[in-house]
Amino acid sequence: MTQQKPVRIVDVARAAGVSVATVSRTLSNPDVVTETTREAVFEAIRVTGYRVNRAARNLRMQRAGAVLVLVPSLGNPFFSQILAGISAGFEGSDYSVLIADTAKHDCNAILERYFLDGRIDGMISLDSRCGGEELAKLSAQGVGDRIVFACEWIEDADFASVRCDNEGGARLAIDYLHGLGHRAIAHLTGPAGNVLTHARREAMQAERRRLDLPARPEWIIRGDFSLASGHEAARQILAMEHRPTAVFCASDMGAFGLISGLVAGGLDVPRDISVIGFDDIELSEYYVPALTTIRQDRRRIGETAAELLRAQLEGAAGTAARSRRQIGVELMIRQSTGPA
C-alpha cells in the first residue's frame, strides 16, 4: 500500500557525490569514468534502488524502445513458435516486443498507428498482405530497412526477409511420394495470391513435370492453410473420377483437415491415399496417423528475423539492410504416407 517514491538519476548522483552526467555516463559507457567513481555510482544505484526511466530515455534519444510483430492471425498455432523465437531473439535487448493481429484491422491502419506514431522502432511482419502503397510510403520515409518479413515476403519490394526453402520442401515431398511409387499426386494449396502458395505450388508442379508425372487441373485444390479448407478438399477428392493416390498439402493444418475428411469419407490413410504436410507443427508427430511432413524450423525463423532487425536497430545502420536469409527444411517421414 505504501506508495513508492520514484528514484531519479539526481538522487543517485547525490548519493554517490557526483553529477547526473557522470551517473548517466557510468550506465551507458562504464569505461569512460574512473574506477572509484564507477564503484561509487554502482553502490549508490544499489542503495537507492534506482531504475532508469524508459520514457525519459526514449524521449531524449528519439526512439520508441519497442518493435512490432504483425501476425496475420494470432489464433493460428502455426505462428506461436515463430513468436517464441522472435521473443527470444529480443531477450537481452532493451526493446519491448509488441504484437498486433492483422486479422481484423487492415495493416495500413496498424502501420499508421504504430510507425508514424513513433511507438515502434522497427517491425517484423509475418503477413505479406500488408504491402502496397502504405508500405511504400513508409519505406520512402526511411524506415524501409527497419522492416523484416518472416515466413512470407513481398515479391516486388526488397525488404529484408527470412523464409524457409519452400521450393526445396516441395521437391522433397514430391520426390518422396514418387519414390513410394505414387504417380497421381494432388496438391492442396494455400490462399490465393499468397507468396507461399505460389512458391510451393510452382515448385511442386515443376518437380512433377521433371519426373514426368501426370497432372490434372482438379488435382490442384485451392485451400487456405486452415483445417476447414482441408476438410472441404477431402470432399472434392472423394468425389473425383480420377482420384489421386497422394496429396501434398501446403500446410499441416490443411493436411489435418484433409485426413479428417478422408477418414470420415471411409478412406484409410495411408493405405488408400497418402498425405504429406508442410510445417511440422508440434501436433504432427501425434496426429493419427502421425503426419509425414516438411519440417521448417519456425523458432529459428523467428530468431533469425529478430537477429536481422536487431542488427539494423543496434548496429551500424545498413549492416544487414535488406538481406535475405533462407532456412533449410527437412523431410519428416511418419505414418501418413505409404506405397501407392
Next chain:
Amino acid sequence: MTQQKPVRIVDVARAAGVSVATVSRTLSNPDVVTETTREAVFEAIRVTGYRVNRAARNLRMQRAGAVLVLVPSLGNPFFSQILAGISAGFEGSDYSVLIADTAKHDCNAILERYFLDGRIDGMISLDSRCGGEELAKLSAQGVGDRIVFACEWIEDADFASVRCDNEGGARLAIDYLHGLGHRAIAHLTGPAGNVLTHARREAMQAERRRLDLPARPEWIIRGDFSLASGHEAARQILAMEHRPTAVFCASDMGAFGLISGLVAGGLDVPRDISVIGFDDIELSEYYVPALTTIRQDRRRIGETAAELLRAQLEGAAGTAARSRRQIGVELMIRQSTGPA
C-alpha cells in the same frame, strides 16, 4: 529516402495561430475550447500531419502506455486464442500489448524488468507459477490491482482473475462418461502444483465419489498438458492390470498425445477406450477421431481479462479491482467417446 521532419505540437500551434496549451487541450478535451478554435486546430493538425509523440506524453503523464502479457509458453497453441482475445480487447485503447515468455527466464526477473522499470502500466498473467514474494512485493507497492490473472490464478492471493468453470467442466465430463456406462474412469492431470491441475482433479474425484464409481491410485496419471506427457500416459495405461475404460484428460493436448499412444499400442478409440479432453482447441474437431471435450471460450477469456485490466487503468481505479470472473464451459460431444 527523404528524412521526415518531425512535426511538434508547437508547429501545429503556429499553424493554427494558438498556443501549445490550446492544441494539447483540443486533443485531450475538445469541449473545453471554442468551436472556432477547435476547427482551426484540427485543420492545422491535418495540414501539418502532426502525430503526438508518445514518449513525451508518457514521460509527462508518468505512465508507460503498455501492458504486458505473461505467457507460460508461447510455443503452446493453447494460448494463441487467449492472446488474440487480449489483443482484441485492447484495440482502440492507447495501450500497446507486450508479450513475454516465462518459459526461459523466471517471472521475477521479468516482473522486475517490466514493472519496476516502468515499462508497463499493468499486466495479464497466464502463468500462476509467477507468484510468491516478488509479486507480493509488487503488490505492496500498489500495483496489485493492475494485475489480472487469466485461465490460471493464485490460490492465496487475491488478484483479479478470469477463469473457466473448471469444476463444472470436470463434472460434465465424468457425468457424460458415466451416462455412457463407464465405471472405470482414469484421469490424466496437468503439471504438479498447478491450480488447474488441482481444480480439475479434485472436482473429477468428487464427482466420481458422488456417482459411487471405483477409484484406483494408478488411475490418476500425472501429466503436464503436453503431447509428450499424454503419449507417455498411454504406455502406463497399456501396462495396467486393471485398465480403465475411459480417460478424462485435463487438456486437449494431453488427450491427443494419449490417443496417439493408445492407437500405437494397438487399441481403438473409442471402441476399446474412450478419451475426453479439456479446452476444445481448434484441432480437436479435426483430430482422428474427433475429440470429445470440454470447451472453454479462450478468446472470451482473453477479452474479459483485457476488459478488467482496462477498467482498472482507464476508469476510476478500484472499480473492477480484484474482481473474479468465471466463463462457462460446454461439453462438445464428438467421436473419441463411446459406450463402455
Next chain:
DNA sequence: CATGTTGCTGTAATCGTTTACATTCCGCGT
C-alpha cells in the same frame, strides 16, 4: 615557467508533451 595535451567531471540545454497558474476578455449586476 608557459603551454599544450589528456582525462574526468560538472553545468545546462534539450527531447515534446501536459497542466498549474496567470491573464485577458466580456457580460452583467449593483
Next chain:
DNA sequence: ACGCGGAATGTAAACGATTACAGCAACATG
C-alpha cells in the same frame, strides 16, 4: 461606472533522462 465571475487562452514549469560543451586537474614538453 465599477467590480466581479467565468470562460477561453497563454506562459512557463515540470516530467527524467542524455550529451555538447566547458572546466579543471595533472602532467609532459620546450
